[in-house]
Amino acid sequence: MSDLLSLPDIKTIEPPQENETDMMFKVEAVGPPERCPECGFDKLYKYSSRNQLIMDLPIRLKRVGLQLNRRRYKCRECGSTFWERLISVDEKRSMTKRLLKSIQEQSMSKTFVEVAESVGVDEKTIRNVFKDYVALKEREYQFETPKWLGIDEIHIIRRPRLVLTNIERRTIYDIKPNRNKETVIQRLSEISDRTYIEYVTMDMWKPYKDAVNTILPHAKVVVDKFHVVRMAN
Numbered sequence: 001m002s003d004l005l006s007l008p009d010i011k012t013i014e015p016p017q018e019n020e021t022d023m024m025f026k027v028e029a030v031g032p033p034e035r036c037p038e039c040g041f042d043k044l045y046k047y048s049s050r051n052q053l054i055m056d057l058p059i060r061l062k063r064v065g066l067q068l069n070r071r072r073y074k075c076r077e078c079g080s081t082f083w084e085r086l087i088s089v090d091e092k093r094s095m096t097k098r099l100l101k102s103i104q105e106q107s108m109s110k111t112f113v114e115v116a117e118s119v120g121v122d123e124k125t126i127r128n129v130f131k132d133y134v135a136l137k138e139r140e141y142q143f144e145t146p147k148w149l150g151i152d153e154i155h156i157i158r159r160p161r162l163v164l165t166n167i168e169r170r171t172i173y174d175i176k177p178n179r180n181k182e183t184v185i186q187r188l189s190e191i192s193d194r195t196y197i198e199y200v201t202m203d204m205w206k207p208y209k210d211a212v213n214t215i216l217p218h219a220k221v222v223v224d225k226f227h228v229v230r231m232a233n
């Protein structure tokens with residue numbers, strides 16, 4: 001019989017209990033760990049166990065809980081003890097990694113309450129998963145410091161806003177509410193790996209020049225011809 005859960009390292013040990021809205025599976029690891037994580041020795045024995053509730057993706061719109069009998073092992077060689085590791089489980093959130101991924105996606109478009117109700121996790125956990133996810137995305141985003149930075153402005157609601165761009169990738173790096181010298185200096189100094197920026201393209205506006213000379217003295221300034229022409233006009 002194929003396992004309804006289809007998880008690589010967890011198996012169902014008896015038929016699930018269910019009602020109108022929820023399903024509960026009794027589960028355990030598919031196999032024991034092969035080696036001691038401390039010394040690599042392969043003679044281990046069961047030391048203790050505990051029950052742990054792990055939430056998983058809903059099945060036919062029913063919330064799914066896994067009652068996991070988690071075992072602890074002891075090494076015959078070095079004597080260290082350890083809980084079995086499961087690659088499908090996110091330990092921090094006590095849920096399967098596939099449920100975590102689904103919550104990250106859903107929380108972008110639904111309310112935290114809606115997501116919480118549909119998967120059977122409290123709202124606070126949903127909010128924390130979302131916060132972690134956004135922070136991770138921001139770190140990835142920050143990582144893309146352009147080698148060739150563009151400093152420009154766009155007019156939004158009749159005011160010029162600072163726009164930093166990645167010239168090579170033709171992407172926007174950041175937008176700030178104004179283009180004052182302090183704002184430009186502040187934003188440029190927040191780029192921790194700014195020595196990576198080799199070229200800067202910008203117009204002749206003095207605050208930009210001052211900011212770049214102060215914060216990015218190593219970068220070569222490539223004056224934007226379009227802006228020069230516009231200024232001459």
Ligand SMILES: [Zn+2]
Nearest residue numbers: 036039075078
């Ligand atoms: Zn060992």
